[in-house]
Amino acid sequence: MINHKRHKRLLKLLNEHQHASVQELTEWLSASAATVRRDIGWLAAKNQLTRTRGGAAKLQQKKRQFTLSSETFQNNIQNRAAEKRAIARHASSMCNDGETIIINGGTTTYMMVEFLVEKQLKILTNSFLMAERLLVSSDNEIILPGGKVYREQNVILSPFDNDITQHHYAAKMFMGVYGLSLLGLMEADPLLIQAEKRLISQTDELIVLVDSSKFARRAGLILCGLNRVSCVITDTGASDGAVQALEHEGVKVVTVAPEPLEQDSGSADFESSSEFPLAANDRF
Numbered sequence: 001m002i003n004h005k006r007h008k009r010l011l012k013l014l015n016e017h018q019h020a021s022v023q024e025l026t027e028w029l030s031a032s033a034a035t036v037r038r039d040i041g042w043l044a045a046k047n048q049l050t051r052t053r054g055g056a057a058k059l060q061q062k063k064r065q066f067t068l069s070s071e072t073f074q075n076n077i078q079n080r081a082a083e084k085r086a087i088a089r090h091a092s093s094m095c096n097d098g099e100t101i102i103i104n105g106g107t108t109t110y111m112m113v114e115f116l117v118e119k120q121l122k123i124l125t126n127s128f129l130m131a132e133r134l135l136v137s138s139d140n141e142i143i144l145p146g147g148k149v150y151r152e153q154n155v156i157l158s159p160f161d162n163d164i165t166q167h168h169y170a171a172k173m174f175m176g177v178y179g180l181s182l183l184g185l186m187e188a189d190p191l192l193i194q195a196e197k198r199l200i201s202q203t204d205e206l207i208v209l210v211d212s213s214k215f216a217r218r219a220g221l222i223l224c225g226l227n228r229v230s231c232v233i234t235d236t237g238a239s240d241g242a243v244q245a246l247e248h249e250g251v252k253v254v255t256v257a258p259e260p261l262e263q264d265s266g267s268a269d270f271e272s273s274s275e276f277p278l279a280a281n282d283r284f
Contacts, residue, residue, distance in 0.1 A: 003039075006031065007048075010039055010056075014049055019057035076107045082258035083211040083235035084108040089115050090233050090256050091174050091209055097121065099171050102199050103130065105155035106176030108209040116140060124168050124202075126156045126195065143168060147195075157195045173203035179217030180210050182245060184226050186219040193221050205230045212237035226251055 006029055013020060013028055020028075025036045044051040049059050087108055092115035095101055103109050105127035113130055116123070117138045124143040125131055131142045147156045175196065179186035185208065187193050200206060206228055212235050231252040234243075243253045 006035075007039055007043060010036075010043065011048060014056060014058040019052060019055060021055035025055065079107070080211045080213060080235075080258075081111075082260045083237065084111050084209075085114075086235060086256040086259045087209050087211065087233050088112040089259070090254060091207060092116050092119070094172065094207065095119055095121055100124070100169065102168075102170040102173040102175075102203055103127065104173070104175040104196055104199060105130070106209075108176045108211065109174055112174065113137075124170060124199075126199070128156055145195075155192075155195075157191055168202055170203040172205045172207055173199060174207050174209060175199075176209050177214065177223065178219045180208070180214050180232070181218070182226065182249065183222055185223040185229070186217070187221050187223050188219040190221060193223055196223055200224060200228065207231045207233065209233050211235050212239075212242075215239070215242045 009029060010025060013025065017024075022033050022036050022040070025031075025040075026033050029036065031039075040049065040051055040056045043049045044056070047059065050057045084107060088111035091109075092112045095116065097120040100122040101124070103112060103123060103125045105125070110127060110130050113133045116134060119138070119140060122141040122143065123134065124145070126145055126147075128144065128149060131144050134140050134142055145156055149156050175185075177185045178188045187196070200223075206224075208229055208231070210232060214234075215238060226246070226249045229251050231254065232246055233254045233256065236255050236257050238253075238255055243255065246253050
């Protein structure tokens with residue numbers, strides 16, 4: 001058997017059996033033990049299999065890595081769901097039929113879908129999951145930017161400045177962020193910063209949706225200052241100090257009481273926490 005065909009056959013056998021001894025491979029390949037050992041050594045050097053004591057094993061693939069460093073949508077959707085649902089409901093009540101709005105991808109903003117079904121809006125969003133849900137359940141007009149789909153984070157992002165967002169203006173933009181402080185809105189990933197800055201530049205009124213845990217979170221990147229923020233919608237777990245600090249900076253703050261998801265009503269998983277260490281004059 002020609003070398004490359006034998007190598008291909010050897011790898012196929014390991015894929016089927018996960019591992020094999022030299023003796024087994026000599027029988028399956030009808031080759032000598034010396035030939036099999038040379039093949040194992042050559043393929044191991046090419047990082048196509050793992051050499052073991054007395055044989056070889058299928059190369060274990062490394063866990064797939066994603067470009068974005070932010071937490072996954074699936075991991076976050078159940079976290080503080082009661083708070084997020086109440087925030088999303090209030091945010092949706094601020095939308096008037098006929099308006100053009102922008103909604104960025106995120107778990108809190110995604111929960112607006114339920115309350116936007118009966119609206120008549122033009123919605124630009126970089127959340128493909130939100131777009132899909134609204135397309136099948138509502139009469140809203142949906143606009144998506146071009147770019148790469150990041151499945152784990154449920155967003156569409158373009159690395160280019162001249163994407164479709166530059167041609168759309170919105171009266172309001174609703175967005176969630178990684179964290180919030182007196183320095184401004186914080187994100188953990190440069191690619192998100194780039195995309196969201198473009199969206200922010202296309203709207204007059206920036207409305208930020210954050211559950212109270214976001215006041216204690218820090219990230220290495222600042223998306224924009226508080227002077228760009230019109231309103232923050234959060235839950236009643238936010239400390240008085242955090243609320244007063246935002247209002248001192250000229251930001252309107254709306255606090256809403258948590259409400260459980262209908263299918264999870266009363267679940268202990270959605271209990272809110274009001275333990276925030278900020279005093280009235282503390283920075284957050």
